[in-house]
Amino acid sequence: MTEPFRDEVAAMAGAAALPRDNGSVVFAAPWEGRAFALAVTLVERLGLPWDEFRLRLMAAIEDDPDRPYYESWVVALERLVVERGVCGVEALDAAVPDERVPL
Amino acid sequence: MTTSARPHDDHDHVAHGHHPAPLAPIEARVAAIESVLADRGLLDRAAVDAVVAHFENDLGPLNGARVVARAWVDPDYKLRLLADGTAAIGELGFGGPEGDHMVVVENTAEVHNLVVCTLCSCYPWPTLGLPPTWYKSPAYRARAVREPRVLLAEMGTTVPPEVEIRVWDSSAEVRYLVLPERPRDTEGLSEDDLASRVTRDSMIGVERL
Numbered sequence: 001m002t003e004p005f006r007d008e009v010a011a012m013a014g015a016a017a018l019p020r021d022n023g024s025v026v027f028a029a030p031w032e033g034r035a036f037a038l039a040v041t042l043v044e045r046l047g048l049p050w051d052e053f054r055l056r057l058m059a060a061i062e063d064d065p066d067r068p069y070y071e072s073w074v075v076a077l078e079r080l081v082v083e084r085g086v087c088g089v090e091a092l093d094a095a096v097p098d099e100r101v102p103l
Numbered sequence: 104m105t106t107s108a109r110p111h112d113d114h115d116h117v118a119h120g121h122h123p124a125p126l127a128p129i130e131a132r133v134a135a136i137e138s139v140l141a142d143r144g145l146l147d148r149a150a151v152d153a154v155v156a157h158f159e160n161d162l163g164p165l166n167g168a169r170v171v172a173r174a175w176v177d178p179d180y181k182l183r184l185l186a187d188g189t190a191a192i193g194e195l196g197f198g199g200p201e202g203d204h205m206v207v208v209e210n211t212a213e214v215h216n217l218v219v220c221t222l223c224s225c226y227p228w229p230t231l232g233l234p235p236t237w238y239k240s241p242a243y244r245a246r247a248v249r250e251p252r253v254l255l256a257e258m259g260t261t262v263p264p265e266v267e268i269r270v271w272d273s274s275a276e277v278r279y280l281v282l283p284e285r286p287r288d289t290e291g292l293s294e295d296d297l298a299s300r301v302t303r304d305s306m307i308g309v310e311r312l
Contacts, residue, residue, distance in 0.1 A: 006157060018158075027159070030226075031130040033233045037154040038137060038146075045145055074132055087139050095135035095142075099126055 032070040166197040167230035168301035217308035219247035220273040227278040281308040
């Protein structure tokens with residue numbers, strides 16, 4: 001990944017700004033970090049500008065401002081996956097596991 | 104080789120509640136996205152790990168590194184840490200779910216400690232962040248117990264033959280953190296500088312500092 005791309009992720013402002021503690025990016029649970037990295041690597045893999053994700057994230061936050069940040073992040077990631085034609089909603093639903101497995 | 108006090112048979116794991124936390128809907132959705140991307144060849148797990156590492160680690164030492172550095176400079180803290188890991192780590196403000204029952208095991212001239220989770224991927228993320236992909240791999244989980252010395256050598260870490268390797272099997276009930284030996288060339292370093300020398304891998308036990 002290119003450094004400027006990472007910088008753009010880190011520099012998001014306003015409602016889309018990454019939750020931080022004392023300046024450092026923090027994840028309150030492992031799934032948050034996983035979802036975060038999936039979005040960053042997917043956007044890069046598809047060769048898209050970061051705004052493709054950032055604008056969906058801002059829209060997801062606006063849909064439900066009280067929803068926790070990384071839950072909105074997952075909503076935005078699902079929309080990106082579906083709207084960019086990676087797979088349909090049904091495929092996502094079908095892939096939901098019943099129990100915890102090592103990823 | 105000495106394995107942990109906790110036997111590795113499945114019954115023991117089940118009895119100790121290896122999978123007590125039900126999968127939350129949001130966790131399941133993230134797992135679904137990851138598996139769909141993997142199926143379509145759009146997932147590079149090494150890149151995912153690298154991104155997490157960049158944002159989590161490159162912005163400062165891991166919480167666990169601060170714990171280790173404190174133990175290196177403060178003998179009383181080290182005693183408390185080895186006696187009650189959860190409480191001593193909590194003194195520095197780190198804890199919460201998945202860091203509830205921390206046991207810290209000390210590397211010495213005679214003993215090298217290695218942490219694994221044989222059945223899944225239990226990991227003390229409040230102190231070490233997210234587990235690397237290899238930690239969750241079946242090969243690591245099996246070979247850490249069966250042939251730790253060979254595995255470590257393959258990962259670039261040679262443990263001298265006279266040093267005993269102890270393998271600790273993390274579970275939902277107990278999560279282990281390795282207290283590495285303080286490198287000899289670190290005399291006079293500040294606690295912050297010491298913390299920056301402590302790597303994630305050294306606290307899992309796959310690296311010697």
